Structures are given as C-alpha cells and as structure tokens.
Amino acid sequence: MKAWQTTNSEYLYKTPFGNLRKDACKLPNGMTIDDYYVSEFSDWVNAVVITEDGELVLVEQYRHGGQGFYLEIPAGKIEAGETDEEGMLREIREETGYTSLEEPVLLGEFMVNPATQTNKIKTFLLKGAFKAGDQQLDETEEIRVKLVDFEDFGRMIRKQEVQTQLFTASAYYMASAFLGEG
Structure with missing residues (x-):
C-alpha cells in the first residue's frame, strides 16, 4: 500500500x-x-479517576452536538507548555476538584478519527483520588460531579442505563482490563 x-x-x-x-x-x-x-483539532487527554473508596469520578454536562446531558470521564485539551500528564491532572482538578498522589498510568494513545481528523487522545488511569478543592470551571462550563461505583458503571454502560460517549466507554473498559491484569 x-x-x-x-x-x-x-x-x-x-x-x-x-x-x-x-x-x-x-x-x-x-x-x-x-x-x-x-x-x-488539538490533541486531548482523558482519565479514568478512581477514588480511595473505589468510586469512579465522573462529570455530567450538556453536549450541544448530542443535544443532551452526558456522563463522562474528565477530559480536555492540552495547553501550551504542558505535558500530557500535567494537562490531565489540571483538567481533573478544574472539572472535579479531585487529585491524587499516585502516578498516572497511560492506558493508551489513539487517533480520534484518522479518516478526517488530525487529533489524538491519550487515556490515563488515576487511582487513589481524593477531593482536594472546589471546581475551577471556565465560564462556558457547567459540570456536575458524580461518583459511581467502578463495577456498577460497567453494568450501566452494558445495559445502556447511562448516556455517555465512546471515549468514556472505551476508557472504562481499558481501565477495567488493566486493573484485572494487576
């Protein structure tokens, strides 16, 4: 070829x-x-964030393209001068107020849609998360933080009990496989 x-x-x-x-x-x-x-488009990062109590830290927000409210993992684009890890930790703090003292684990790096888009997404796992402060949202953001038992979220995806997007579902399954191997 x-x-x-x-x-x-x-x-x-x-x-x-x-x-x-x-x-x-x-x-x-x-x-x-x-x-x-x-x-x-710019590259972005997202993270499966799991608290010390085994809960998944999710964000719920309105997505205009989908005309609805979606439950997602924290995500965002990298800012100038940031490493992927720094951008991911910043996005988690801004959107949720959570952080962790543990090292993030890179689960994978993927093209979003290489047929028509130039951007990549890096997916991380962050364990041992705890509430460290308030959200620091942009003026265009309105985000509700939700904690869901990690195992329950997989069932919710499979039974379509939650409105989410592909990146959240695939990141969840990558984290689940990684944790199952460990």
Whole structure:
C-alpha cells in the first residue's frame, strides 16, 4: 500500500476551536479526489479517576452536538507548555476538584478519527483520588460531579442505563482490563 499524495491544500476556516482544511489528493491507483475535508483539532487527554473508596469520578454536562446531558470521564485539551500528564491532572482538578498522589498510568494513545481528523487522545488511569478543592470551571462550563461505583458503571454502560460517549466507554473498559491484569 502507498499513501495518498496531497496535490493542493487550502484552509476554509481557522478558529481557536479547530480548523477545516480542504485537500486535493491523488490516490496510488491514479484516481484524484478534489474535495477531501480534514478537521484539525488539538490533541486531548482523558482519565479514568478512581477514588480511595473505589468510586469512579465522573462529570455530567450538556453536549450541544448530542443535544443532551452526558456522563463522562474528565477530559480536555492540552495547553501550551504542558505535558500530557500535567494537562490531565489540571483538567481533573478544574472539572472535579479531585487529585491524587499516585502516578498516572497511560492506558493508551489513539487517533480520534484518522479518516478526517488530525487529533489524538491519550487515556490515563488515576487511582487513589481524593477531593482536594472546589471546581475551577471556565465560564462556558457547567459540570456536575458524580461518583459511581467502578463495577456498577460497567453494568450501566452494558445495559445502556447511562448516556455517555465512546471515549468514556472505551476508557472504562481499558481501565477495567488493566486493573484485572494487576
């Protein structure tokens, strides 16, 4: 197999949230695609956060694209100058007020949607979490923190008793497998 060749590229728009790029591509078989759209987004991190009592720290918030309220693990994009671990710990503190003295475990790094997006997500596990302060939300955020028994959350996902997104479900199952191996 061979990679596609980009023959032309132009930005349709650039914003602080992300960019939309239109590429013209030549495929290895000689075919051309004149309008291939690529969304450029920042990389982000998320974390399965488990308290000292074995509860999963989740955030519930409105997601406009999905037109509903979703129960998710804490997540966010990395800020300039931050390591992935620093960004992940900052996001957890800001969204939940929780922290931990334990070292985070990297569960995996994945492309979000490599067909049309440029960003990656790194998923961490953070055990031994405890409440260390209040939330420090951005002015556009309204987040409710919920604690759920770790094992119960898996059942809730399987029985579709919770409205969540794929990254939360996959991170939960990666953490569950990691903890089961340990």
